[in-house]
Amino acid sequence: RYRPADHTGVVFDGGFWQSWTETVRNVTIPTQHKRLEEEGFLEVLDFDKPAGPLVRPIQPSGLSMQHFFDSDFGKWIEAASYTLKAHPNAVLETKIDAIVEKLEKGQMADGYLNSWFIRREPDRRWTNLRDLHEMYSMGHLLEGAVAYHEATGKRRFLDVMIRAVDHIMATFGAEPGKLRGYDAHEEIELALVKLYRVTRDPRHLKLATYFVDERGRMPSYYDGEARKRGESPDDYVYKTYAYSQAHMPVRDQHQVVGHAVRAMYLFSAMADLSHENDDRTLKEACDRLFDNLVSRQLYVTGGLGPSASNEGFTREFDLPNETAYAETCAAVALGFWSHRMAQVDLDSKFTDRLETVLYNGALSGISRDGEHYFYENVLESHGQHRRWKWHYCPCCPTNIARFITSLGQYFYSTGDHELAIHLYGTNCADLTVGDSFVRLIQETQYPWDGDISLRFAVERPSRFQLRLRIPGWCRQAQISVNGAAVDLDQCVTKGYAAISREWRNGDEVRIGFSMPVERIYAHPAVSEDGGRVALRRGPVVYCIEETDLGGEPQRLRLPASEEISARYDAALLGGATVLEGTALEADIADWQNALYRTAPPSLKERPFKAIPYHLWANREPGAMAIWLQEV
Amino acid sequence: RYRPADHTGVVFDGGFWQSWTETVRNVTIPTQHKRLEEEGFLEVLDFDKPAGPLVRPIQPSGLSMQHFFDSDFGKWIEAASYTLKAHPNAVLETKIDAIVEKLEKGQMADGYLNSWFIRREPDRRWTNLRDLHEMYSMGHLLEGAVAYHEATGKRRFLDVMIRAVDHIMATFGAEPGKLRGYDAHEEIELALVKLYRVTRDPRHLKLATYFVDERGRMPSYYDGEARKRGESPDDYVYKTYAYSQAHMPVRDQHQVVGHAVRAMYLFSAMADLSHENDDRTLKEACDRLFDNLVSRQLYVTGGLGPSASNEGFTREFDLPNETAYAETCAAVALGFWSHRMAQVDLDSKFTDRLETVLYNGALSGISRDGEHYFYENVLESHGQHRRWKWHYCPCCPTNIARFITSLGQYFYSTGDHELAIHLYGTNCADLTVGDSFVRLIQETQYPWDGDISLRFAVERPSRFQLRLRIPGWCRQAQISVNGAAVDLDQCVTKGYAAISREWRNGDEVRIGFSMPVERIYAHPAVSEDGGRVALRRGPVVYCIEETDLGGEPQRLRLPASEEISARYDAALLGGATVLEGTALEADIADWQNALYRTAPPSLKERPFKAIPYHLWANREPGAMAIWLQEV
Structure with a gap:
């Protein structure tokens, strides 16, 4: 069992993450507050004024995006x-306190807290858990309250939310007299575990456990709830409770x-609960589901959920590129889940995915300037996709923001006698291993380079096992301790090299992960990628943009024999390693006005440059492709 | 100028179309009436009973499918x-008369005729031309009335519809006191031309002309109409009047x-009006739009309109295969348009497309048993697509039915001294060229074979020009008259060979269209088809179905050098020519649980059989592909 590092002890004082974390702190956080204000998200807390006209209409499901505005400022806090x-x-802090004050003022006497229902339809609260996101919103407020308490020591927000949780606890549960409901949009479950880790109140853990255990019990709570509203359960817009993972017990x-x-x-909540409750059945369910996801339903970028219609999954191996939904929130949340799994079971199969989303499908959700976003992270574009300043449903901006502002916790975990390193990148980390304080200085150009130096600053010699993730993408790794090579054949378990010794001040571990350009092929059942190849170097997936190519990358054919070279380009959007080579391009010049013909397209040579996928759509808009035809 | 043949004089007494026309007459027409009854479509005409509960809910646009039930039985009639x-x-006839009787009874005193509005909301008639399809429905009733009158000589239905047209004429027009509106769903325009061709009443032609000329005039009628309803034009669900081709003058x-x-x-209406009004400006607009369609926006099957979201067009070259909307109605209607263009301007570029939809993207819309349908005609499937017995919005079944029951008119056109043959297939046609009666006996195994015999039975020798379409797909054609070869280099204009002579009884024209298997490539801007090839033989586009292959055809790679042979398979769904060869298949056996890997898939040989696309989904459900990867 591992615990994530306290992210506040991890300082990104150089390398890849320095500028990203600074940008998010200095640009993203303040501009997001500005957007919340401009777009009326914070007005919903003016409980002493009458509610204004709807700014987001009611959807066929009965939901307005306004039902869950609370979640957006909760995540921002x-x-x-x-x-x-x-x-x-x-x-x-003043801005946060202002929100907290309004929340406290608006909270109902019985602890209920949701701005939509309090202001607009107090009588309809708790009448539609299937569609209206009440506990989802409260969960995000709760996560905000826990984070704010941990950051400042202030209890006011936390106490407000504990009262709200008390109210939920009094309302829902398996006990007689309570509603046996659970929110169709999960979130409260993992938030309750976070609360429990602060309060150590077993009732908080028990409530989270109840929600997870109750989920999917038949006959469905949502059927009965719909009938109570005078509706037929058959009229459910999304047709199946699988939409909410409530079609069968988890x-x-x-x-x-x-x-x-x-x-x-x-x-994520299931992983947390398997940890806290030592529940193997939940771990086994998570293992099965994780394997299903990564072996059948995950984009090469770590994006997931291909379809817009259900914002989610369809059939296995259905991974269309241009219409990929692959919501930023989903990639970030896969990071959450992977990370939690690794605490229970230190296996690089989990942290490999954490790294994939971090450098690809999640990071692509935010612009290099820190104030433009993608909701959908397509893997191919004809130039129709643009980053936006704010969204109709702005769940993603605050999600990627909280991922990056707490990034340190994902790098390291500690056990009583273990220190595990999951991610690589320059930083200085103050860690506690058992009773010992350890300062670890990680220096590297990662992800542009696979050479990493880890230097220890310890007050006194300390014996613990250092566990270093050997990335799944790496075929050749070398590790030395103070210049002496480590025999990796002997010490790697589940993708982590274990080095047990007494660590002394000044000890240095040097790591060399060989980082050639790799060609990636998809399983033949992924028909969209048939005959295509993606380029990856280290953890970074590459794409080709029209602005570099001067034409649509969809028309390229990459010869299987072509050498592709890597070069660090300091001028590209703050610096990044680019890939270069020569491909063949299907010529359009000789097609005149024909749409079809019996002669194949003629091919001509075209040099190309590929850039990290996460950097796409930061320059002139245009076509983009990750998967290139190979000839 | 040409006139289509009277289809009732064209008898498909053998060959490809015999069984299709018999099936549609004997199975499709009666079962469609049954469905109309079962599904309550005819009940809407029980004007003496109160309207029942809605069977189709109101859409976000304000439209229920029930608004235009009239169009469905109109098309069926x-x-x-x-x-x-x-x-x-x-x-x-009794069934049709029963419908006509109810229509006559329900028609309002002022001639208005639409079952929804008469029964449910008489006060709201003509208040929303943008969304509610009133004239679309009346147009289909009008086409039904014209056809029924021509078939039976009975005038009752025609008179009902002339009164309805009188009402429309009194209500809409550029004259003071009239509404300057036009229906957002075109249909009445072409129906009015049909009416005019029966009545020769110039007001009927004038009304059609008004609707076409008025369309897209700014400020938009729909803006004003929305404001009259107290709505903001900005709230229009489809955002742009381009949805209805009403964003600018046609x-x-x-x-x-x-x-x-x-x-x-x-x-289609524009082509008709360019003909009737001798209006070159409409012809020029049609020419431009036709070129745009066929050079940028048409599937290889003749399918069109790739997107479900607007049931229509997106950007040029956007032709996704698996998500192709390519509605049957649209392919049928492209047949209508192409055919009308050819009457004004005898050019095979038009009739080539008529043939393409006929043998591919339209015919695919009906099952071989004549009672199952596709609405969307995808070009690729993973097995999720099934033909259905009836549809939520059953516009397609009656559309393909009317196309096939009137098929004869598409085969031949006549001028004063010309007889043009657009399509090939066994039939016996009684035609009038100028003053002469001509019986033409066409015998051929077309489309499975390119050899065609045309024999003339004329009462007395008759001089006229025979114009024979040389299909765009044909690279080698031979034509002889009574054994003497025709020099095609000398006599082909716009894709039609012209043979002027005095035709005598017993004259025989023999045609040989060389029909090898062809590989078709798409313009490189169609990124979905990049590196892929489609197989075509004659006018028929082929596909591979999982049921023949024993695996997903998406995994095949067709070597560029592979010989593909054609063989007539009498046992296949009533007989069809199939294509056979050997391809390579991406092996899934060695992928274990990996979704991505750095080694390309291994390839193994796999014999394949391809069947005509229009026959797909008539056997065991499974994956299907037209566009195959080529290596």
Whole structure:
């Protein structure tokens, strides 16, 4: 069992993550607050004024995006709070306190807290858990409250949310007299585990456990709830409770289905509960579902949930590129789940995915300038996709923000006698292993280079096992301790090299992960990628943009024999390693006005440059492709 | 200028079309009436009973499918009527008369006729031309009335519809006091031309002309109409009047946009009016739009309108295969338009497309048993697509039915001194060229074979020009008259060979169209088809089905050098020529649980059989592909 590092002890003082974390702290967090204000998200808390006209209409499901505005500022508070300890900011705290004050004022006498229902339809609260996201919103407020408490020590927000949780606890549960419901949009479950880790109140853990255990019990709570509203359960817009992973008990689920973010939040809670309750049945369910996801339903970028219609999964191996939904939130939440799995079971199969989303399908959700976003992370474009300043449903911006402002926790985990390193990148980390304080200085150009130096600064010699993730993408790794090579054949378990010794001040571990350009092929059942190849170097997946190529990358054919070279380009969007080579391009010049013909396209040579996928759509808009035809 | 042949004079007494026309007459027409009854479509005419509960809910646009139930039985009457002359059927006539009687009874005193509005919301008639399809429905009733009148000589239905047209004429027009509206779903325009061709009443032609000329005039009628309803025009669900080709005057339109069926119906009317009004400006607009369609936006099957979201067009070269919408109605209606263009301008570029839809993207819309249908005609499937017995919005079944029951008219056109043959297939046609009666006996195994015999039976020698379409797909054609070769280099204009002579009884023209298996490549801008090839032989596009291959055809790679042979398979769904060869298949056996890997898939040989695309989904369900990877 491992515990994530305290992210506030991990400082990205150079390398890849320095500028990203600074940008998110200095640009993303303040501009997001501005958007929340401009777009009226914070107005919903003006409980003393009458509710204004709807700014988001009611959807066929009965849901308005306004039903869950609370979740957006909840997530923003969480993201902002993560910056406060290392970078105290009175202005930011004042803004958060202003929100908290309104929340406290608006909270109903019985603890209920949701701005939509309190202001607009107090009588309809708790009448539609299937569609209206009440506990989802409260969960995000709760995560915000925990983060703000941990950052500042202030209890006001936390106490508000504990009262809200008390109210939920009094309302829902298996006990007689309570409603046996659970929210169709998972979130409260993992938030309750976070709360429990602060309060150590077993009732908080028990409530999370109840929600997970109750999920999918038949006959469905949602059927009865719909009938109570005078509706037929058959009229459910999304047709199947699989949309919410509520079609069967969670322990019986084998295939990842439905809305992708919901699934990832549920599975994160299941991983947490398997940890806290020492529940193997949940771990086994998570293992099965994780295997299903990564072997059948995951984009090469770590994106997931191909379809817009259910914001989620369809059939296995259905991974269309241009219409990929692959919501930023889902990739971030796969990071959450993978990370939690690794705490229970230190296996690089989990942290490999964490790394994949971090450098690809999640990071692509935010622009290099830190104030433009993607909701959908397509793997191919004809130039119709643009990053936006704010979204109709702005769940993604605050999600990627909280991922990055708390990034340190994903790098390291500690056990009583173990220190595990999951991710690589320059930083200085203050860690506690058992009773010992360990300062670890990681220096590297990673992900552009596979050479890493780890230097230990310990007050006194300390014996523990260092566990280093050998990335799944790496075929040749070398590790030395103070210049002496480590025999990796002897010490790698589940993708982690274990080095047990007494670590002394000044000890240095040097790592060399060989990082050639790799060609990636997809399983033949992924028909969209048939005959195509993707380029990856280290953890970074590459794409070709029209702005570099001067034409649509869809028309390229990459010869199987072509050498592709890597070069660091300091001028590209803050610096990045690019790939270069020569491909063949299907010529359009000789097609005149024909749409079809009996002669194949003629091919001409065209040099190309590929850039990291996460950097796409930061320059002139245009076509983009990850999967290139190979000839 | 050409006139289509009277289809009742064309008898498919053998060959490809015999069984299709018999099936549609004997199975499709009666079962469609049964479905209309079972599904409550005919109940809407029980005007003396109160309207029942909605069976189709109101969509976000305000439209229920029930708004236009009239169009469905209107189209069914049209399809059924086309069979009555050659195959008198009292039972069928009784069924049609029963509908006509109810329509007559329900018609409002002022001539208005639409079952939804008369029964449910008489006060709201003509308040929303943008969304509610009133004239679309009346147009289909009008086409039905014209067809029934022509088949039976009965005037009752025609008179009902002339009164309805009088009402429309009194209500809409550019004259003071009239509404300057036009229906967003085109249809009435072409129906009015049909009416005019029966009545020769110039007001009927003038009304059609008004609707086409008025379309797209700014400020939009739909803006004003929305405001009258107290709505903001900005709330229009489809966002742009391009959805209805009403974003600019029709003569200014260069790109085919919006809802595909609407576009084809409009353009059909424009072709008709360019003919009747001798209006070159409409012909020029049609030429531009036709070129845009066939050079940028047409599937290889003749399918069109790739997107479900607007049932229509997106950007040029956007032709996804698995998500192709390619509605049957749109392909049928492209047949209508192409055919009309050829009457104005005898050019095989038009009739080539008529042939393409006929043997591919339209015919695929009906099952071999004549009672199952496709609405969407995808070009690729993973097995999720199934033909259905009836549809939520059953516009397609009656559309393909009326296309086939009137098929004879598409084969031949006549001028004063010309006889043009557009399509090939065994039939016996009684035609009038100028003043002469000509019986033409066409014998051929077409489309399975390119050898065709045309024999003339004329009462007395008759001089006229025979114009024979040389199909665009044909690279080697031979034509002889009574054994003497015709020099095609000398006599082909716009894809038609012209043979002027005095035709005598017993004259025989023999045609040989060389029909090798062809590999078809798509323009490189069609990224979905990059590196892929389609197989075509003659006019027939082929596909591979899982049921023949024993695996997903998406995994095949067809070597560029592979010989593909053609063989007539009498046992296949009534007989069809199949293609056979050996391809390579991406092996899934060595992938274990990996979704991605750095080694390309291994390839193994796999013999394959390809069947005509129009026959797909008539056997065991499974995956299907037209576009195959080529290596």
